[in-house]
Amino acid sequence: MEATVTNKGKKGLIRRFAPYFKKYLWILIFDLFCAALTTVCELALPIIVQQITNRGINDLASLTLSYILRIGGLYIFLKLVDVGATFFMASIGHIMGTKIETDMRRDMFAHLQKLSFSYFDNTKIGQLMSRITTDLFDITEFAHHCPEEFFIAGIKIIGAFVILCTMSVPLTLIIFAVLPFMLAAAMFFNKRMQAQFRSQRQQLGEINAQVEDSLLGVRVVKSFANEPLEEKKFEEGNQRFYNIKRLRYMYMGGFEASNKFFDGLMYIVVVIAGAIFMMNGAIDPSQLVAYLLYITTLINSIHRIVQFTEQFQSGMSGVERFFQVMDAPIEISDAPDAKDIGIVKGDVTFDHVSFKYNDDGTEVLSDIDLDVKAGENIALVGPSGGGKTTLCNLIPRFYDTTAGTIRIDGKDIRTVTLKSLRDRIGFVQQDVYLFSGSVFENIQYGKPGASKEEVIAASKMAGAHEFIEGLSNGYDTYVGERGVKLSGGQKQRISIARAFLKNPPILILDEATSALDNESERIVQASLEKLAKGRTTFTIAHRLTTIKNATKILVLTDKGIEEAGTHQELMKKKGIYFDLYKSYQEMTADTE
Incomplete structure (x- = not known):
């Protein structure tokens, strides 16, 4: 709600404005x-x-x-x-x-x-x-x-x-x-x-x-x-x-x-x-x-x-x-004694983590315990509103937990600087945001100041180099407002190239292929598997066939983590994951 200016408030505003002189x-x-x-x-x-x-x-x-x-x-x-x-x-x-x-x-x-x-x-x-x-x-x-x-x-x-x-x-x-x-x-x-x-x-x-x-x-x-x-x-x-x-x-x-x-x-x-x-x-x-x-x-x-x-x-x-x-409060900032997180292996621990949004007070995550080892690929599945994206957003401190602690390599993430923490985490999202500028500038955003050789190398690893070279001006092609001149698959591969260039030890994939057609999904999925190799990866999955090889699959609902295991283990249990997977198979069969 907007504040109104009383006479007292007006004097207060002028006093606050005066230091600019x-x-x-x-x-x-x-x-x-x-x-x-x-x-x-x-x-x-x-x-x-x-x-x-x-x-x-x-x-x-x-x-x-x-x-x-x-x-x-x-x-x-x-x-x-x-x-x-x-x-x-x-x-x-x-x-x-x-x-x-x-x-x-x-x-x-x-x-x-x-x-x-x-x-x-x-x-x-x-x-x-x-x-x-x-x-x-x-x-x-x-x-x-x-x-x-x-x-x-x-x-x-x-x-x-x-x-x-x-x-x-x-x-x-x-x-x-x-x-x-x-x-x-x-x-x-x-x-x-x-x-x-x-x-x-x-x-x-x-x-x-x-x-x-x-x-x-x-x-x-x-x-x-x-x-x-x-x-x-x-x-x-x-x-x-x-x-x-x-x-x-x-x-x-x-x-x-x-x-x-x-x-x-x-x-x-x-x-x-x-x-x-x-x-x-x-x-x-x-x-x-x-x-x-x-x-x-x-x-x-x-x-x-x-x-x-x-x-x-x-x-x-x-x-x-x-x-x-x-006057809007800075809710998330560095602690006075925050230190650089240093070299990160990629161990991620959730210790009795709970979270709720300030606006309605509804608890989205409750008492989550999770121990992820470096290099593991963790897939998050479950119904919409179960807290999958929220859980991933807590790792780089886009939001702070309302209870519990998240640790990376044993360090409480609230004790390290935000920049050093976020520098070690890469994001590839479903809704790719490309800035108005060239293809080169958008990829280079992952590592400001990177050379053209580094950008091209990252693009090759992302499977994007070939289509970029085919654009009217190659890497200097203007992508338009929010990348409007590129297809969904092309934008996604540029975002993956950006993540390759950043080279983070921890990677978060937020339904990165759910909006793509089958051909684009196949190309992008191959790039994502290459990107995830050797990194601690959290994958929020919509297309369940893309996570069959995950180290561990977590079924997250409004009750918390209800099931955990590999694809084979969860299918044998014939629980929530089994039902989700069968429903997905039937849905994809109907659309073919």
């Missing part, structure tokens, strides 16, 4: 210095106009050409300072904001890499894509303008107040008495705009997730001619997004309209009250002109804050959603 503190300080210079230059103009007007009305003879040129030269100098300061703020200040955005995106990606499978089990990838891209776009403007705009507004309001008080305290107090009402109206609409902006961000993430789901499954959509269904689903989400933005802009309209009203109110207060004060001799005409100019400065400052409000809401929403990801 630390690396760029001197840039920020100079940016604020430049902001102060531009503000001083702006505040100086009404004083200059007042001085000229005062001399013109009260002592026209003193308004000499020399005086006018001196005043004009001073203003030109101030304007040149203003131009230089503005250039720095608009260029280097924005670059600072971009650097902060880049740092935050780097930190978020690094944090996502550390999160466990359980986080991704419960989070839509489209939402995460939105957070790491769109949500951080506004950080550049927010990081730059947030301190700058408030600093400028503070100087202008305080500076104008002090200067105007030197002319007439009562008139100044009358003018500034309007500001609290203006602020109250702004806060009223601001609060509602912020709520709508948060909803907008959330719904945008939902749209991203829906689009990603639909486009990745475009072949399924087209095969069922369900384009109208997808369009309808998208239109519903798109319409919700429209309704959120429409309401947000209604509040924005109220926000700006109220500011327009208070603009006019402040001008008319100055004109009427100023005229009365001037009639009574409390101020002179030049001071009334200065008041009007300072009111313009004040209103322009408020307008800039109004314009910045949208950036502020966008930035705060992005910061909030950034920290929602950063």
